[in-house]
Amino acid sequence: MVVLGLILLTGPWGVASSLETGRPTLSVTFLPTAVLRYRGEGKILPQGYVNRTENQRAPLYRLEWRQNPGPGGSWGISLWHTGVFGGGLFKPERVPDAAPGSTYQTNLLNVGFTNLFVTFHRPLEGWPLEAEISLSVAREIFKRKSFVVQGVPAPMGFDDVNEISAEGIGFGLSGRHGGRLYLRWRAAANYYVQIFDAKTDASAGQIFQSEGGVGWRVGRFTLEAGGLYQFWFILSQGNRRLEVPGTAGAVISYNRQQTTLGGAHLKINARY
């Protein structure tokens, strides 16, 4: 990787950057077969609890707008979304009980998110790389249904939606190498706090993103294929239950959660 990086940075092909485009761009990135993996840990007095979930199919959509790049930098906005409306699936979630091997609760779960990033890009001196600094608002959405708690099915129509939101600042680095045929990569780390959730720990989490792809430019358009991975860890107040008659209640939130998403992407850029 280090050798590849040095070759890309020092070779004659390391000259093409977004500065060449000279126009604003609009792009759509689509991960049709993205897989989301969600894990939660929390507390309900008197015992702590964890969940067991299956990986979910979670198509991801990213819409980006980028100002005309210049040597002094440029602004961009990107909106990331996955969820039921985009084709995401419900998958089983299980909450083990205190006794080993026993089950407290089962239900179906879909995890989605809608995240907005406002990013300032600025090229590095003499290298075809750009540094990024971004502000973001992240919102994770949990939809649950088909509850069975302590062996008691919840009434028909019983379901739940709850959300976590956080605000963050992020740093990133990206590069685009080549001409008509190019290689693009990007990595970014975002640190989050929760301004509107004062009871949650001040250290609210992180989103780390990495992606790379190979693209082909045709006129004002580029078509790119590659892969994308996102790691997300976030805190929340958690510890909430819904009342299910005859039970101690349905678990619907956790205090610590980890959500990863990855898959192959297609990206279309249009300069206008």
Added chain:
Amino acid sequence: MSAAAALAFAAASAIAGEFSLQGVPQARMEYEGTGFRQTPNGWELKVKPWTPAAGFRWRASVTPKLAWQAQYWVNRSAYFMEDGNTQAGPLRQTGQTRQSLEALWVDLRRPLGGSSVEAVAGVHGVHQSFRRKSIVFNTLPEAETALDTQTGAGLHLGFHARRGPREGRPGYWEGEVLLGHLVWTRNNNPTEGGSIHRGGYTYAVRLEAGRVFGRARLGLGYTRQLYEILVPGGRALPTGAAASLPINKTDFFGPYLSLGWTY
């Protein structure tokens, strides 16, 4: 490759650079471990050591527009009281815990176009250990002691800005903010049963200002670092007391003194 990199760094270091020794008279550390446990009682452990810490920072130029930096910190560990989460009733864990922390950040730095601000990209590693003794769980003394270690390695990105001394003004200041992601973690007592046990994240903030005396520099700074390490923890001792936890957050912060020189 590593030999070539070491040779390049050594050659670069011989050309120009700066080295600083940094000491924190009373570094504040706050640890909070949470998450799955083998036994259902209790949920979190907290310890707040307040001990001296020290480190070094070594920066050298590779080219006029490219530099690398290594930054290392270590605390002087000592036993402090650790308190477990109190719950309804008498459930509680107390004990004496000695937490040690070591962190190394190594990165490359290059200015943004037309700016003195540098973009930073690099790798870092962290290792921390917890020696627990004199544990009392629900009023029951625990006969055993425990050693829990956690190690992580990751990538970081960030920005660094500085202003050196100028004609008639011997002062300087610099600051950096680094955000990291741990791509690999491990612990010495892995346990099955939890759900969050991989990865983690970090940050390191450093602000420093001081005065230059020829080739020497004397500065006062402040650092704040976070290490959130996710491992398959949750091990319980015979009484049910927690010996390790999967979600481990350590804050390390405090003002420091810096003595450096350029070469």
